[in-house]
Amino acid sequence: MSSFRAIPAAFYVLGTVATHIDQALRMSWPWLLVAAGVRLVALLLMPVLTDELAADSTALIGQAWDALWLYLLYSSVYTVAFASIAVNWHRYVLEEEAPGVMDLLRLDAPVWRYVWNIVLTYIGGGVIFGAAILPIAIVARNAAAAGGERLGLMAAGATVITAVVLVGLVVLRLAIKLPAVAVDRSGYGFFQAWLDSGGNNVRLLGFFIMVLAGIGLPFLLIEAAALYLLSLAGEGALTAGGLVLEIAGAWLITIVGATMLSVLYAVFAEGRDV
Template structure:
């Protein structure tokens, strides 16, 4: 079933490619703008490391980061609404639901804080076991295993996000309980998505040595695919667990 969910999410994006492009317009525009802001110049490559760091985090860059966050939340809400409620985008950009975007952001922060808390506990346990056994191999294996568990944990809590996007009130507890019947499937999907994103993200690295522009373009495409695919996986799991939908 995990593979079916992954393929279904892939088809959601590329089977509705025109709508996906229109809905993700804010994110695409901000990515293109970021390519100019992040372009290295002579002043940013000189001086001490501290000076280079200071030059990098300039006012325009911080403003762009904020704008990119808003664009990503805008796209996420619009894509969930399109897939679950068939709310079609406008000719250029999707509808801007400020209340849903703020709700989505609030739930995202809460999930992140919960994930950080459990990660601190897990890190303490793993660090203690590594200190007792004096085994770097064991520590590496435990951290790799925890990464998979963390993805699974976050995914099981994250049904509150599409629920918020379509204004259906759900709690973290409800999300956790709703995903219980397919918890193993969710772990498999999370690992498949992580592996896919890592492989796609590596595609642009060799191209940066040839051309910064070409590398930036390919990197932007890779990020777009990973983002839209991740949103589609979450939407698919919501449809299965909350709305009782089936997939082919």
């Protein structure tokens, strides 16, 4: 079990992203174009809800299925695209390995293993969330019976927040395996990641909050300002700008998230100091 220093690690993540953002964009731009193209096609084909359609339940169900398939299509492309970007970025951060031109759109075994392990990580988080959320009904019901509806809602809200934090920590600790997949360390699994990161829950939560405050909040403010200005320019500009901001947000989450996991892997699995 390694000791983890949250503040230096958070500053290391912020510094790495700020210093190497140009390299991150260089190794990401082909996949960003692919993701943007698929998203644009899905946006153009997405059914539009009209009054006539809303009145026809059969047609409405058919359109809903069409929308679902389109969503699954571009979500799948997003997952593969950003997994490929993340694999290259992990290797760059951990091993200083810059991808060649032929690796910018890599779809090799590490990428597919990375996608599969993302799915497993979130399945684990979903199971934990389901188990953690079950007491909500009991707590809310008992609190409401004892102190009224308002107290019941407060108790339920507190329980939901606790469950979300718990699941977030579980997912973060399990996801420390993902950089191992990216650098082809096949012997490092979820169980080892869980053991290595044990005893650091409060530090990990603080680490996540500091990185979120340093990057996430400024981006949200910039995004809100940009959407407001685009809305003044018209619906077309708002749609196009919204698409760009959506891709940019997903990319930034990928780069920051992969950097965070790389740092956690370096500390817990490799014993590095940051």
